[in-house]
């Protein structure tokens with residue numbers, strides 16, 4: 001057994017805490033040795049909980065921690081690129097949560113920084129690691145659905161929606177939610193290039209915030225150069241659970257992926273039959289999140305990224321940016 005990879009966590013919020021726990025408790029070949037978060041006590045509290053030796057409020061201090069080999073970046077999206085560049089310059093292997101960047105210039109800057117430092121860069125499109133999605137892609141690769149013609153990917157976050165819309169950055173539905181679906185659609189249509197994007201979006205969950213530019217519901221169509229057409233959709237408040245699905249229909253058949261039911265246990269009683277549903281991403285995707293970080297740990301050793309790369313993050317971002325333009329101009333946007 002090789003020596004465990006020494007990992008640092010940057011950002012100890014909701015998903016960072018979960019990723020930290022994955023490294024500390026669910027992976028055998030990695031050690032979580034340091035955590036950084038500027039919020040008072042955020043890093044220290046998580047470090048206490050996970051028995052991690054060092055907590056910092058400054059990212060530079062974490063990057064200087066002796067023996068640190070790899071970092072997980074789980075800060076809010078607007079900080080990703082700068083922190084990523086800083087970590088690359090410090091020579092660390094990088095796992096960055098999505099979106100890696102909010103502009104193409106920043107995406108290029110991130111990719112260039114990792115390349116010139118010679119460090120692996122993997123991005124947090126965790127659906128690729130979910131067993132159903134991975135098997136769907138394997139079936140497509142094996143030619144079992146023929147040539148893809150219609151693709152579908154959807155994200156319905158669990159309701160009731162309880163966040164304060166005023167604290168959610170503009171265009172989050174594209175930058176942070178549907179970006180997963182864009183990566184999934186690109187990945188499930190291997191070799192095809194997106195050529196046109198059209199999006200509609202609205203505030204249907206919180207119409208009282210529509211005037212502020214808040215959007216909680218969106219439908220996107222993406223046309224590809226192999227003739228196939230994809231639809232992505234999102235809504236922030238599915239009252240029945242956390243509903244993530246994908247579908248690829250082709251000349252030879254169809255694959256469907258994702259199930260909102262927690263398990264195959266079905267209750268039959270006087271009301272009929274019923275199932276429990278997933279309520280949180282960190283429950284639904286434990287296997288996928290763990291597999292993606294196991295892969296990152298391997299990449300930290302081999303410098304070979306098996307999962308989504310900086311270029312993949314850029315490709316998904318390009319669609320998100322086209323969606324924003326499409327909603328703003330109310331027209332389809334050709335991709336160059």
Ligand SMILES: NC(=O)c1ccc[n+]([C@@H]2O[C@H](COP(=O)([O-])OP(=O)(O)OC[C@H]3O[C@@H](n4cnc5c(N)ncnc54)[C@H](O)[C@@H]3O)[C@@H](O)[C@H]2O)c1
Nearest residue numbers: 011012013014015016037039074075076077079097098176
């Ligand atoms: N892949 C997924 O399924 C998934 C799920 C949830 C969130 N995310 C992504 O992860 C990122 C974080 O989301 P979250 O819900 O955990 O947010 P959060 O607000 O709960 O946590 C962010 C944390 O980062 C800290 N922080 C802020 N600036 C920092 C900096 N410069 N350096 C270090 N730490 C900093 C904050 O104090 C906070 O503790 C977002 O980009 C989000 O889109 C991905």
